[in-house]
Amino acid sequence: MIEPEIAKDLFSNRTGLYVKQKIYGPFDHGLVRQGILLTEGSDWQRHRKVVSPAFNLDKLKVMAKRMGACTQSMVDGWKDQVVQANGQSKEIEMKREFQALAADIIASTAFSASSSVGKEIFEAQKELFQRTAMIDFVIPGGQYLPTRWNLDTWKLERKLRNRLKSIIEERLNSKDRNGSDSGYGEDLLGIMLGISESSKKQEDLKLSMDEIMDECKTFFFAGHETTANLLTWTMYLLSLYKEWQERLREAVMKECGMEIPVFFCLMNIEFDKGIACEVNMFLLEALRLYCPAIELYRTTTKDTKLGDLMIPKNTTVVIPMVMIHRNKKYWGKDADELNPLRLADGVSRAASHPNAFLAFSTGPRACIGQNFTMLEAKTVVAMILQRFSLSLSLSHEFKHAPMNELTLQPQFGLPILLSMAH
Numbered sequence: 202m203i204e205p206e207i208a209k210d211l212f213s214n215r216t217g218l219y220v221k222q223k224i225y226g227p228f229d230h231g232l233v234r235q236g237i238l239l240t241e242g243s244d245w246q247r248h249r250k251v252v253s254p255a256f257n258l259d260k261l262k263v264m265a266k267r268m269g270a271c272t273q274s275m276v277d278g279w280k281d282q283v284v285q286a287n288g289q290s291k292e293i294e295m296k297r298e299f300q301a302l303a304a305d306i307i308a309s310t311a312f313s314a315s316s317s318v319g320k321e322i323f324e325a326q327k328e329l330f331q332r333t334a335m336i337d338f339v340i341p342g343g344q345y346l347p348t349r350w351n352l353d354t355w356k357l358e359r360k361l362r363n364r365l366k367s368i369i370e371e372r373l374n375s376k377d378r379n380g381s382d383s384g385y386g387e388d389l390l391g392i393m394l395g396i397s398e399s400s401k402k403q404e405d406l407k408l409s410m411d412e413i414m415d416e417c418k419t420f421f422f423a424g425h426e427t428t429a430n431l432l433t434w435t436m437y438l439l440s441l442y443k444e445w446q447e448r449l450r451e452a453v454m455k456e457c458g459m460e461i462p463v464f465f466c467l468m469n470i471e472f473d474k475g476i477a478c479e480v481n482m483f484l485l486e487a488l489r490l491y492c493p494a495i496e497l498y499r500t501t502t503k504d505t506k507l508g509d510l511m512i513p514k515n516t517t518v519v520i521p522m523v524m525i526h527r528n529k530k531y532w533g534k535d536a537d538e539l540n541p542l543r544l545a546d547g548v549s550r551a552a553s554h555p556n557a558f559l560a561f562s563t564g565p566r567a568c569i570g571q572n573f574t575m576l577e578a579k580t581v582v583a584m585i586l587q588r589f590s591l592s593l594s595l596s597h598e599f600k601h602a603p604m605n606e607l608t609l610q611p612q613f614g615l616p617i618l619l620s621m622a623h
């Protein structure tokens with residue numbers, strides 16, 4: 202069993218002793234190969250320098266408004282459905298709704314694109330992933346043969362690539378018409394282009410067209426399912442723990458009434474970092490119990506000692522975050538139960554080891570989008586609680602069945618009954 206101390210050593214090491222696992226399959230089909238998620242060494246440093254500023258607090262402030270607008274359109278749709286149900290509660294399939302919302306938000310904050318463009322990119326990426334994830338045996342060189350399967354996959358890759366290329370080229374051509382400091386726009390793409398394009402002489406800040414395209418795909422790949430799952434599991438827990446649902450609704454109404462809660466959500470990032478507010482600590486507890494990325498992998502580049510074990514070169518070590526998150530040794534007897542108050546003083550003080558919470562990993566390769574995702578999740582949860590009461594729908598004999606399909610998902614979806622909160 203990997204302990205938090207060993208996980209910390211693995212994730213914090215900066216000497217290149219542990220690298221990300223080389224994965225055959227999804228990533229080899231042009232998904233995020235040259236993006237920040239999978240690069241190593243100086244390449245990764247260059248990507249991280251270009252991408253990091255896009256997640257600064259002042260940039261998030263602009264994005265927060267877009268998150269609010271996308272969520273408003275989702276909750277307006279829900280409200281119409283509840284009204285049409287003549288005051289009866291209305292069943293909504295949450296997993297599907299949050300997948301659409303997360304795609305909409307990434308499309309809007311990353312490319313200022315409409316939800317239909319976001320959906321198009323997301324669907325192409327998802328299908329590409331599903332096709333390549335199906336590969337369970339490999340014939341050497343088989344990926345170059347013009348089989349039906351390869352031809353279809355290449356066609357899909359081309360479609361995704363061309364769509365992203367046209368978005369990037371359009372942006373490069375419209376420089377100075379975007380009204381932002383850099384001239385390329387205030388979304389993730391504009392900020393990245395601003396840094397990369399303005400540093401033509403500074404090679405350590407330059408990204409090629411292919412790298413920028415892979416970075417765009419990375420935002421979808423790393424930020425879409427993870428956030429959708431966080432929201433889905435949060436709704437599951439809120440519908441089970443009604444006292445917490447009431448408590449959070451009260452906190453939201455007290456702070457911001459029916460306003461779009463952008464300022465409230467930002468305040469907690471800015472001033473509260475570790476000391477969690479009500480919604481924040483509930484979300485963190487949801488991440489602890491239903492950690493979207495259930496495990497991570499690192500491969501050794503040399504023979505090394507890890508804890509008491511000698512690990513040979515080229516060995517892949519699994520870090521099972523989901524098990525660390527429920528280990529009673531660190532989280533106490535109630536490790537399997539919901540108790541958001543344990544996170545009242547922030548993640549590093551929640552358990553008996555400061556690194557027992559690893560939903561976003563830790564060290565230099567920790568999630569770059571964690572403030573983005575927490576801001577998004579707080580905005581969405583607050584806007585839902587302002588309007589609706591939630592309870593679990595039993596009409597389909599709902600089965601609680603968490604399943605790992607790249608991220609931790611409810612296998613049979615999450616049907617929730619919505620009624621107006623006031």
Ligand code: HEM
Pocket residue numbers: 221237238239249419420423424425427428431492493494497498559560561562565566567568569570571573574
């Ligand atoms: C609940 C939501 C999220 C969770 C649980 C999550 C979790 C993680 C984890 C565990 C890692 C480390 C991966 C590894 O070391 O192999 C990671 C990395 C990363 N995440 Fe997230 N993530 C979330 C949302 C997002 C969002 C919204 C974005 C972007 C819009 C994002 C972008 C990234 C990127 C670019 C990396 C790679 C960082 C690097 O290697 O330097 N993530 N994330």
